Amino acid sequence: MRNIVIAIAGLALFAASCKKSDYALPTPSTKLQNQAIKRTLGPNIVGQVIEFAYAGAILKGKLTSFQADANIAGAAGTYMEYRSFYTASTGADVGVPVGNPSVTKATNTTVTFSVDTNAATLRYYYVIPEEARGKTVTITFTAKSNDGESISTVMGPYTIAKMDMKLNMKLTDGNAMYISIGDTAVYNATDAAAHAGSVDLVYLYRNLTTSAFNHALVSPAADPVYLPGVTLPTGVNRSTKELKAFNLQDHNLAPTEQYGGIFIDDIDFQTIDLSNSPNYAINLKADAGVWCQTADGKYKAYIFFNSVGAGTATVSMKRYKLN
Amino acid sequence: MKRNLSIAIAAIFVLSTWSCSKNTPVDSDGLLITTRRECSVSSFELLGTDFVSVRVGAAVIDTVAQTVKCTVQFGTDLRNLYPQFSLAQDCKLDPKITGLTDFSDLAHPRQWTVISGDRQIKKTYTVTLTVQPR
Numbered sequence: 238m239r240n241i242v243i244a245i246a247g248l249a250l251f252a253a254s255c256k257k258s259d260y261a262l263p264t265p266s267t268k269l270q271n272q273a274i275k276r277t278l279g280p281n282i283v284g285q286v287i288e289f290a291y292a293g294a295i296l297k298g299k300l301t302s303f304q305a306d307a308n309i310a311g312a313a314g315t316y317m318e319y320r321s322f323y324t325a326s327t328g329a330d331v332g333v334p335v336g337n338p339s340v341t342k343a344t345n346t347t348v349t350f351s352v353d354t355n356a357a358t359l360r361y362y363y364v365i366p367e368e369a370r371g372k373t374v375t376i377t378f379t380a381k382s383n384d385g386e387s388i389s390t391v392m393g394p395y396t397i398a399k400m401d402m403k404l405n406m407k408l409t410d411g412n413a414m415y416i417s418i419g420d421t422a423v424y425n426a427t428d429a430a431a432h433a434g435s436v437d438l439v440y441l442y443r444n445l446t447t448s449a450f451n452h453a454l455v456s457p458a459a460d461p462v463y464l465p466g467v468t469l470p471t472g473v474n475r476s477t478k479e480l481k482a483f484n485l486q487d488h489n490l491a492p493t494e495q496y497g498g499i500f501i502d503d504i505d506f507q508t509i510d511l512s513n514s515p516n517y518a519i520n521l522k523a524d525a526g527v528w529c530q531t532a533d534g535k536y537k538a539y540i541f542f543n544s545v546g547a548g549t550a551t552v553s554m555k556r557y558k559l560n
Numbered sequence: 561m562k563r564n565l566s567i568a569i570a571a572i573f574v575l576s577t578w579s580c581s582k583n584t585p586v587d588s589d590g591l592l593i594t595t596r597r598e599c600s601v602s603s604f605e606l607l608g609t610d611f612v613s614v615r616v617g618a619a620v621i622d623t624v625a626q627t628v629k630c631t632v633q634f635g636t637d638l639r640n641l642y643p644q645f646s647l648a649q650d651c652k653l654d655p656k657i658t659g660l661t662d663f664s665d666l667a668h669p670r671q672w673t674v675i676s677g678d679r680q681i682k683k684t685y686t687v688t689l690t691v692q693p694r
Contacts, residue, residue: 448694450694462694465694480640481608482609482610483610513639514609515639520635525610
């Protein structure tokens, strides 16, 4: 008898848990609403753009302005779109002007609406300034409506990387073949002699039948066996630590690579240990990369081979200043 | 009723004890000790820091002399290499390869011991590298 009572109680509980509560349509807020998303991925690097999409809407009334306030003023080129985009059937983004071109004053960028609209999404492009290197950036978006209401959303803080980068440096064996990581520059022999103290690597290409030499980045101070036929300019004698990598296709350095979904960030430079690495790297090819540390201990870098030819190469570099 | 219950409990106890008994011994590495007595290296690979092979041709493995001879490319960084051994079934290697290995002392080749599946046979292989000339 007792068991029957327990069973009935259990059944009742089960039935109660399955009961559907009546669905009620959500009531939209009549107040001004807003939302923001960050559209860019990867590390935030000085000179690069952080893109946001900021949306605002109000049920009754119209929007009067959108503004973005950064805690550190964006570099030249920072702006907010005055067009609201939709995606056409072709897949292309089509912009519909809803306001006047943005006005940027110091840390503030504003778009004032010129059409009667109660909803819009505008994109904001923040160009990371040198001043923000190694710091954090916070963006406060604010929407205002014609009834005086305003609403804000804070995005961030976003850490700005200490590293910087230089893309598509052209190397030519016998000419522009002297690389300075400190100067992020490529020199010919004449210029290398003038900057002898800052030349870290020598690019050369040898198509040997006896061994796989091919493209190489060799320290000036390396064993001359790795610098066949090279006469170094006077004073070029630094020794740079080098560690070979392959298929490490950083998305910033190689944005068109099929598998380039990897980002090298400050933490990678902070953690990689090159103390036991040699001062040369030979037999390099397209998609190869070399981690480097300069002789004076000032910089670590990652140099990626975007493309190679016979005696030529296009490389891109990320560089991190050590403390 | 009480008797049946006692039998059931006793059966469960016996079964669970039996299922927990170890018929399959494992070694200090948690690897299964089997009855296999094969003890050899079947192939050898050597990777650089970029995880690309630095070999020139296949490594020559002599299972009688217990040697592995491998020619590496000119310019190979001998201090930072990843050796990879393929062993006969159930064998293990001592010392374990845990990361980059230094082969730079060519006068003193590195040695690894292959241990058979039954852990009774041990054969020490000497790995000798030769650097390809430029």
